[in-house]
Each structure stands twice: as structure tokens, then as C-alpha cells.
Amino acid sequence: MALDKYTIGQRYGTALFDLATEQETVDNVYVDVMALQQVFADAPTLASVLTNATLTLDQKQPILASLQQGASASVKNLIQMVFDYGRMNEMPFILAAFVQRYDQVNGIIHAKVTSAVTLSDTQQTALATQLATRFGAKKVTIDNAVDATVIGGVIVEANNMVIDGSIRSKLAQVRQLLLG
Amino acid sequence: MSIKAEEISSLIKQQLANYSADLAVEEVGTVTYVGDGIARAHGLDNAMANELLEFQNGSYGMAQNLETNDVGIIIMGSYDDIREGDTVKRTGRIMEVPVGDNMIGRVINSLGQPIDGQGEIATEHTRPIEFKAPGVMDRQSVYEPLQTGLKAIDSLVPIGRGQRELIIGDRKTGKTSIAIDTIINQKNQNMICIYVAIGQKESTVRAQVEALRRYGAMDYTIVVTAGPSEPAPMLYLAPYAGAAIGEYFMYNGQHVLIIYDDLSKQAAAYREISLLLRRPPGREAYPGDIFYTHSRLLERAAKLSEKLGGGSMTALPVIETQAGDVSAYIPTNVISITDGQIFLDSDLFYSGTRPAIDAGTSVSRVGGDAQIKAMKKVAGTLRVDLASYRELESFAQFGSDLDAATQSKLNRGRRTVEVLKQPVHKPLPVEKQVLILYALRQGFLDSVPVDDLGRYEADLFNFFDGSHADVLAAIAKTGKLPEDDSLDAGIKAFAATFKASATATAAN
Numbered sequence: 272m273a274l275d276k277y278t279i280g281q282r283y284g285t286a287l288f289d290l291a292t293e294q295e296t297v298d299n300v301y302v303d304v305m306a307l308q309q310v311f312a313d314a315p316t317l318a319s320v321l322t323n324a325t326l327t328l329d330q331k332q333p334i335l336a337s338l339q340q341g342a343s344a345s346v347k348n349l350i351q352m353v354f355d356y357g358r359m360n361e362m363p364f365i366l367a368a369f370v371q372r373y374d375q376v377n378g379i380i381h382a383k384v385t386s387a388v389t390l391s392d393t394q395q396t397a398l399a400t401q402l403a404t405r406f407g408a409k410k411v412t413i414d415n416a417v418d419a420t421v422i423g424g425v426i427v428e429a430n431n432m433v434i435d436g437s438i439r440s441k442l443a444q445v446r447q448l449l450l451g
Numbered sequence: 452m453s454i455k456a457e458e459i460s461s462l463i464k465q466q467l468a469n470y471s472a473d474l475a476v477e478e479v480g481t482v483t484y485v486g487d488g489i490a491r492a493h494g495l496d497n498a499m500a501n502e503l504l505e506f507q508n509g510s511y512g513m514a515q516n517l518e519t520n521d522v523g524i525i526i527m528g529s530y531d532d533i534r535e536g537d538t539v540k541r542t543g544r545i546m547e548v549p550v551g552d553n554m555i556g557r558v559i560n561s562l563g564q565p566i567d568g569q570g571e572i573a574t575e576h577t578r579p580i581e582f583k584a585p586g587v588m589d590r591q592s593v594y595e596p597l598q599t600g601l602k603a604i605d606s607l608v609p610i611g612r613g614q615r616e617l618i619i620g621d622r623k624t625g626k627t628s629i630a631i632d633t634i635i636n637q638k639n640q641n642m643i644c645i646y647v648a649i650g651q652k653e654s655t656v657r658a659q660v661e662a663l664r665r666y667g668a669m670d671y672t673i674v675v676t677a678g679p680s681e682p683a684p685m686l687y688l689a690p691y692a693g694a695a696i697g698e699y700f701m702y703n704g705q706h707v708l709i710i711y712d713d714l715s716k717q718a719a720a721y722r723e724i725s726l727l728l729r730r731p732p733g734r735e736a737y738p739g740d741i742f743y744t745h746s747r748l749l750e751r752a753a754k755l756s757e758k759l760g761g762g763s764m765t766a767l768p769v770i771e772t773q774a775g776d777v778s779a780y781i782p783t784n785v786i787s788i789t790d791g792q793i794f795l796d797s798d799l800f801y802s803g804t805r806p807a808i809d810a811g812t813s814v815s816r817v818g819g820d821a822q823i824k825a826m827k828k829v830a831g832t833l834r835v836d837l838a839s840y841r842e843l844e845s846f847a848q849f850g851s852d853l854d855a856a857t858q859s860k861l862n863r864g865r866r867t868v869e870v871l872k873q874p875v876h877k878p879l880p881v882e883k884q885v886l887i888l889y890a891l892r893q894g895f896l897d898s899v900p901v902d903d904l905g906r907y908e909a910d911l912f913n914f915f916d917g918s919h920a921d922v923l924a925a926i927a928k929t930g931k932l933p934e935d936d937s938l939d940a941g942i943k944a945f946a947a948t949f950k951a952s953a954t955a956t957a958a959n
Contacts, residue, residue, distance in 0.1 A: 431479060431496060
């Protein structure tokens with residue numbers, strides 16, 4: 272049976288992280304990986320184009336070259352290797368596994384915060400500090416999503432936890448209590 | 452009903468009063484795989500074994516495999532609209548079922564929900580479906596009898612309250628009938644019965660429930676059923692749910708009889724789940740912990756010490772064998788766990804010996820202590836008699852000239868076999884069993900033609916009910932045979948009135 276993409280992501284991602292740690296280039300690689308993640312997010316078809324069997328190597332090579340442009344040596348090698356092994360479809364998971372590993376080592380937590388209106392910078396910083404003490408993390412990055420149906424308060428999703436302090440869920444609770 | 456504005460506003464006030472106090476903190480995971488009734492989820496790092504998990508679509512699952520990267524979940528209910536990427540929430544609760552007195556007389560599924568169309572069951576308590584069995588000091592030895600009402604069982608393989616007795620045999624040998632008859636015989640015995648049907652055809656279960664209702668047995672019976680059309684997790688959970696419901700009564704000092712019909716199908720369901728969860732297969736592709744699956748279930752049957760109320764739970768697990776093969780994996784496992792087995796033989800069944808109990812291989816390891824004295828006395832030599840009859844029977848086929856002693860042994864043997872036959876759904880009270888077995892042992896039946904024995908028995912019971920009811924009542928009350936010869940005298944008085952039928956006389 273084929274390995275699932277999470278397992279594949281873990282294997283390549285961990286290998287890249289260990290290599291980068293050995294060469295003490297983790298921070299540079301991290302920047303590259305973040306950029307690469309952005310590219311894959313912007314162009315959702317990119318991975319499938321690179322694994323498409325109907326396209327010839329000559330057609331894929333320029334795309335690959337542009338991906339490798341300006342990347343550090345280990346990231347360049349990773350791209351080449353993943354391409355050669357036909358694992359480009361799993362590339363986003365490889366990158367995610369690397370980022371996850373990097374965050375774990377450096378105590379970084381990404382929080383998705385849903386609120387009714389955009390949070391101000393001061394609010395975001397205050398929230399980040401609070402979350403950092405709660406999760407025992409060194410740094411918390413906040414990704415603010417706006418959803419008007421939340422009405423008030425925030426919903427924080429981070430570290431496999433959902434902290435729900437929204438008016439929407441309070442109202443749902445009241446409704447549950449009154450209507451059973 | 453009118454809306455009471457004050458009540459509602461006070462409720463809302465309460466909510467608002469501690470408005471800022473409660474932040475809903477939930478632990479979530481992401482579904483990475485779903486199919487065949489199981490799901491895998493990433494995250495949920497703190498999930499407990501057997502914890503109830505809630506999917507985004509509202510259906511529930513149970514955490515089974517806790518691994519470094521993910522959690523294997525068995526889904527209970529519909530998994531059609533669960534997708535990869537959905538969130539799964541921890542509930543912090545271990546899988547449990549509602550329990551209580553209101554469940555008596557109802558038909559429920561593995562989750563304790565009613566399926567008999569008689570509305571909701573109002574219960575106040577719940578119990579975890581997995582519960583540690585009582586330990587050494589919480590138990591006492593089995594001493595009260597559980598009367599099945601079947602002559603062949605109560606005399607040869609007696610069952611005590613708190614015992615675990617396996618009913619094993621091929622398909623269509625009357626396993627379920629024994630179980631149902633035992634339930635029917637518990638009327639007015641201060642016993643609560645639980646019939647767990649695992650993978651039984653819905654039509655069969657319906658018929659069993661109707662039979663129980665017809666004999667007034669549903670007044671003290673709970674039926675837990677997981678049909679073959681339900682997903683494997685429901686079949687796997689059904690016996691544990693039944694045991695949890697039974698434990699509630701047991702720990703309240705009551706007596707419980709629980710029947711698992713049958714554990715072979717539960718084992719097959721658990722094998723299915725285990726293979727899907729990619730646990731390594733062992734012998735016959737069953738997972739490594741299949742023995743533990745059954746042993747921890749059956750160990751929950753117990754006779755509790757007086758300190759804990761003295762309640763009991765008697766378990767009658769049923770195992771179906773293939774072509775009489777008791778040395779297959781699951782049968783040997785369950786035979787070694789239980790305190791004895793009732794072995795049903797298809798040859799006996801088809802030759803008309805019903806219940807088709809094989810006296811040679813059926814044993815009860817603890818029930819002897821629970822037998823009443825009178826029964827012990829009349830049944831004492833029964834097993835040996837039967838064994839020597841079987842031996843002589845095959846031997847006697849070769850020669851025609853037999854000495855008188857052998858002849859009489861064969862005679863007695865034929866009558867013993869005949870007396871132990873019993874029609875379905877006709878359980879007998881213990882004093883009547885003692886009566887007919889006493890008549891057999893004392894040789895009163897030796898002169899009665901074999902074909903007439905059924906009629907003889909029925910008439911004998913009628914005669915005693917009419918004119919010697921006090922003798923029967925005394926046996927039932929004291930548990931002993933009468934000191935004087937009232938029993939002999941009664942039987943003799945009856946024998947004088949009994950006329951052998953013409954056809955039977957000619958045949959014999």
C-alpha cells in the first residue's frame with residue numbers, strides 16, 4: 272500500500288531539517304521554505320503540473336529551474352530530489368512538516384484567530400503575549416481571519432486546541448439551554 | 452403550555468452572570484483518513500483510550516489506536532459525510548451507556564438507545580462500557596443455584612449464580628433455545644435477564660422478543676441487539692454495553708443473568724475493526740488481543756461478596772462452531788475462560804434427543820456446589836449411567852445374547868436418555884425435575900415402555916399437582932428429599948393408575 276502524504280511529508284521534512292541543522296543553515300532554509308510554501312499556495316496547480324505524465328521533461332525543467340532560483344543549496348537539492356522521485360504532489364506536506372519541526376524546536380506557535388472585525392496591532396500583540404504564556408511558547412504568530420457571524424469576541428485555533436470566546440457560541444449555548 | 456417570561460429571563464440572567472467566566476476550550480484534530488467505518492485523525496495528542504470523539508457532522512467515534520502521529524477511531528453511526536480535513540473534537544468522556552431500572556422490558560442498541568418504538572428511556576445513571584472486573588476480595592464462591600428449567604442441564608451441568616457457562620455447538624443445534632428457555636424459567640426468581648444479540652438476524656431477534664413477551668419474560672428482561680446490517684463497531688461494543696447494564700444491577704445487590712449470543716460474531720467484528728486499523732493479524736487473522744477481548748468481558752460476571760451487596764451476574768456466552776470443531780481458535784479460548792461448557796451435538800439433535808446436550812463433554816466446574824441437595828442425590832449417578840449406557844450400546848449392537856445385568860443397564864440407559872428430553876419453551880421447576888429423576892433412579896420407570904415415558908411424565912406431574920402438592924412444595928422449600936417414603940408412595944399410587952398404551956406395549 273502506498274504511503275500516505277503525511278508520512279511522506281514527515282520523512283522528507285525531518286531529513287531536510289536535520290541536514291540544515293547539521294550545516295547550521297536552518298534559519299536560511301526556513302526563509303526559503305516559507306517562500307516556497309507561498310509559491311505553492313499561490314499556484315495550487317503547480318504540484319500537479321510537475322508530476323503530470325503528459326508533459327515532457329523539457330517542459331517541466333524551466334518551471335523547476337525558476338523554483339530553484341536563488342534558493343540555498345539544500346533547498347535546491349530537495350526540489351531536485353523530490354522532483355526526480357515523483358513526489359512533487361507531496362511537496363506542500365514536506366514543507367509543512369519542516370515548518371512544524373522548526374516551530375517545535377524554536378517554540379513558535381501559529382494561531383488562527385477569527386474575529387468579527389480586524390484586530391488592531393496592539394490587540395494582536397496583547398493576544399500573542401497571552402497565548403505565548405498559555406502555551407509556553409517563545410513566539411506566537413497570529414493569522415487574523417474576519418468572519419462577521421462571530422459577532423464579538425475571538426476564536427483562537429492553535430496547537431490542536433480551539434479556544435472559543437465568541438458571542439456566537441455563547442448564543443448557541445443559551446439557545447441550547449432554553450430550547451433543549 | 453404558556454411561556455413564562457420570568458423563568459426565561461432568570462435563565463438568561465444566569466447565563467449572562469458568568470458570561471465572561473467560561474471560555475470554551477476544546478482539543479481538536481484533523482481527519483486524515485476515513486473509510487470502512489474507521490477514521491484516522493492527526494492531532495488529539497491528549498485523547499484517552501476509548502474516549503468518545505465528536506466529528507464535525509455530529510456523529511461520534513471511539514478512540515482506539517493512540518499512536519505518535521495519529522489516532523485510529525472507530526466511527527459509530529453514519530460516516531457518509533465525514534471528509535478528510537474535517538475536525539474531530541475531544542469530549543473528555545469515556546464511552547458509556549445509560550443504565551437503570553427503566554431499561555427493563557426494552558429493546559436497545561449498543562449505545563443504549565431504544566429501538567422498540569416505545570419512546571425514550573428515562574435513565575439517571577450511566578456506566579462506562581469498559582469496567583474493571585471485581586477483584587479477588589470483592590468476590591465469594593458461587594453457592595446459589597440458577598435453575599435453567601432444563602432437566603439435562605440442571606442435573607448434569609448445574610449452573611450457579613455468578614458462574615460463566617459456555618453454550619457451544621454447531622449452527623441449528625438449539626443454542627439460542629437453551630438461552631431463551633433459561634430466561635423464561637427465571638420468572639419470579641428475583642433475576643434480571645439481559646439478552647445480547649450480536650449479529651443475529653433482525654427477524655430472529657424479533658421472534659425471540661415475541662417469544663419472551665408471550666411467556667411474560669419481557670417483564671424482567673432487557674434485549675441488547677446489534678444486527679448484521681450495523682457497522683462492526685456496534686457488534687463489537689454490544690456485549691460490553693450489556694455487561695455495563697448488568698453491572699448496575701449487580702452492584703445494587705441484584706441477580707443478573709446475561710446471555711451473549713454469540714461471541715463468535717463479536718470476535719469476527721473485532722477482527723474486522725483490527726484489520727482496518729492495521730493491527731497485525733495473528734492466528735486465523737484474529738488480532739493479538741482477542742483473548743483479552745473475551746476474558747475481560749467474561750471476568751465481569753461475578754458473585755459479589757456480602758460487603759458489596761452479594762449481587763451476582765451469571766454469564767452464558769454462546770459460541771458457534773463449524774462442523775463440530777471445538778479446537779478452532781475462538782472456541783478453545785472461550786472454553787478456557789469459562790467455568791464449564793454445555794456442548795450441543797448436531798447428531799444428537801437430528802436423532803431427536805433435544806436439548807442435544809452431549810453429556811460426556813459437557814461440564815460445569817463450579818455449579819455442583821450450587822445444586823440443591825435433593826437434585827444432587829437423584830442426579831448423582833446419572834452421568835456414570837449415561838456413560839456406561841453409551842459404551843454398552845455400541846457393544847450390544849454386535850451380539851444378541853446379553854445377560855440380565857447388561858440388559859437392565861441398557862434398559863435404564865434408554866429411559867435415562869428419554870427422560871432427559873424436553874420440548875422447547877417448556878422449562879420445569881426444580882421439584883418436578885427431582886420427582887421424575889427420582890422415579891428413574893428408583894427404577895419405577897423400568898417397566899414403562901420407552902414410547903410412553905413422555906405421557907407418563909406429564910401424567911405423573913398432574914397427579915402430584917392434584918393429590919401430593921405438599922410433597923413437591925416441601926422439596927422446593929427445603930431443597931431436600933422427604934425423610935419418609937411419601938415420594939415412593941406417591942409414585943406407586945400413580946403407577947397403579949397408569950396404563951401403557953397399546954402400540955407402545957406391542958413395540959416393547
